[in-house]
Amino acid sequence: MTPVILDGRNLTPEAVMEVAVELREVVLSGEAGERVGRCREMAEELASAGKVVYGVNTGFGKFSDVLISPQDTARLQINLIRSHACAVGRPLPEETVRALMLLRANALAKGYSGIRLAVLQLLIDCVNRGVHPVVPEQGSLGASGDLAPLSHLALVLMGEGEAYYLGERLPGGEALVRAGLRPIALQAKEGLALINGTQAMTAIGTLTFMRSRRLARIADAIAALTLECLRGIPEAFAEEVHRARPYPEQIGVAKNLRALLKGSRLTTRQGEIRVQDAYSLRCLPQVHGATRQTLEYVRDKLTIEINSATDNPLLFLEEGMVVSSGNFHGQPIAFAMDFLKIGMSELANISERRTERLVNPALSGGLPSFLSHAPGIASGLMITQYVSASLVSENKVLAHPSSVDSIPSSANQEDHVSMGTTAARHAVQVVDNAAKVLAIELICAAEASEFVGADGLAPATRALYDQLRARVRPVVDDRSLSQDIERTAAALLSGEWLVAVEAAAGPLY
Incomplete structure (x- = not known):
């Protein structure tokens, strides 16, 4: 697999997924390296000229009016990282941290941040050599950037904090040494450049979007x-x-459904059994299609964000300008993540209704009650619908928008924040729940196929049935289905079964 070339402009969600999950190598483009070097020269000139520049020779947040002497500018950056590294909660998954590092490197590669090339290269080297900082998931307001999470990343570049290396949790400095790397001493502007951005919410959001897209198909x-x-x-x-x-x-x-059902001997025509189906079947293109609309919106916003300069201040080489601004504000991604939550919650909602139709004898058109092979003695798949209902109910709580909340910080200097990282974290949970709901529907539909005759299935749906049956045997006798549901959900999120389905149906939208 060829390396992903970082130039600050052309990174895609697909490439982020490949680097994060498939460990694709990353290389900085020569042009980007030259821009970064020139921007650093500009930052050093500003610092030596004594011009007041936020974060270079001033404090941060409410301390922005406090001037810092030249001999303290390096100490200022070190203190910034140490004081801001106070995130809490479980560590983000290593693949999410890889995405986070990649996105921060791509933002720095744009050449607006004033960071040294050596710092950027160390960040890229950590990606390529598998040094993954331990980044707790909670603590970002989603404005002024993802300050707390990104500070834990920066700690490791300084040789502090903690990191995973080859599956072992180590002190950050030791992880660097084992990977053949050396920590770096931050200089003026560099600590701020590393943490002032939206990369935590965007990394979480990008991986979640990619899994959502697979799940929707x-x-x-x-x-x-x-x-x-x-x-x-x-x-x-x-x-x-x-x-x-x-x-x-x-x-x-609708085109997908026509292709998927082509060749089926089980479908009926209008008036043959009933004139029209319930909404959860008849309105599939309208509802699933609307979820796809949310995903298109999310993709557009993520693609812009992963190729944006999101720190403060920004240095503009051609214009000779340094500007304090607000590109670190995560509102666009906060909205996108809330929209993703709503779209994927609805994909799960309609799936649960189809599961109910499969197991409810009053709605299933003659299938055994709860798809039991011995109704009364065996409960069959009765409780799977309970689990599905529980998950969609949980999603309704998680889908409450985070982006409408704001709590002032830094003595009201930072008086409006996005809560975008919270939205992204909740989106992960919504998508995981949706995968389990769809897994339950698939397990129930496969069981129903045993009664209606799997030989009558369309080639594409038969391919999906066969993929499931390779992992989940029929529920002839009652048994615990927890692991079956979990394994099926994982397979749906991975996209691995789409290959067999598309081999029969053709490429799906």
Whole structure:
């Protein structure tokens, strides 16, 4: 796999996922390195000229009016990192930290931050050699940047804090040494440049978006399998219907469903069993399509953010300007993460309703009660719907928008904040819950297939059925399904089963 070249302009969510999860190497472009070097020269000239520049020779936040003497500028940066590294909670997953480091490096590569090239290169080297700072997940307000989480990253570059290396949690300095790296002594502006940005919320958000996109695509296949087991009517997905309401995402989902159901011997026509299906089946393109709309919005905002300069102040070489501004404010990502939560919660909501139709004998069109092979003696899949209902209820709480909250900080100097990192963290939970809800639907639909006849499934849904059955055997006798649900959810999030489905149906939207 070729390296990802960082130039501050062209990073994609897909590349972030590849670096974070697949350990793809990272290389700084020569042009970006030259810009970073020139910007550092400008920062040093400003510092030596004695011009008042926020964060170079002033304090931070409410202390911005306190001037710092030249002999204390390096100490100022060290104190900044140590004092701000007070995040709490569980450590972020190592893959999230890799994404965080990558995004911070890409922002610095734009050449607006005044950092030395050696500091940026050390950050990139940590990505490539697997030095992953221990970054607690809680403590960011999402404005002035993700200060507390990013400070834990910067500590390790200084040889302090803690980091994971080859699966072992070590003092930061020791982790660097084992990886063949040396810590760096921060100079003027560099501590602030490392922590003043939105990379924690954006890293969490980017990985969550990529998993959401996979989940949305496989959700169409799961729903198609359910529709077959309930003897549904695919005429509602006719191309003509969706051209009449031309949302591209709705049209795309309807096209998916036509491809997924092609060749099925279980679907019915209007009037054959019923005139029309319930909304959770008939309105699949409209509801799943609307979730896709939220994902398109999120993708657009993430793509801009991961290629943005989000620290303060910014140095503009051509104009000879240094400007204190507010690009560190996370409101765009806060809104995007809240929107993602809502869209994925609704994907889970409609899935739970389809699960109810599969297990409820009053709604399933003749399937055994709770898909039990011995109703009464065996409860079958009764309680899986309870679990699904619990998860979608939890999602409704998590989907409450974080972005509408704000608590002033730094003695009211920073009087409006985004809470974007909280929104991103909640989005992770929503998507994980949605994956489990869809896993439950898939397990129930596969069980229903045992009763209606899996041989009648369309080739694409049969491929999905076969993938599940390779991991989850039929529930002929009651057993605990917890691990089956967890394993199935993990497979859905990984996207691995999409390959088999698309081999039968063709590429899905």
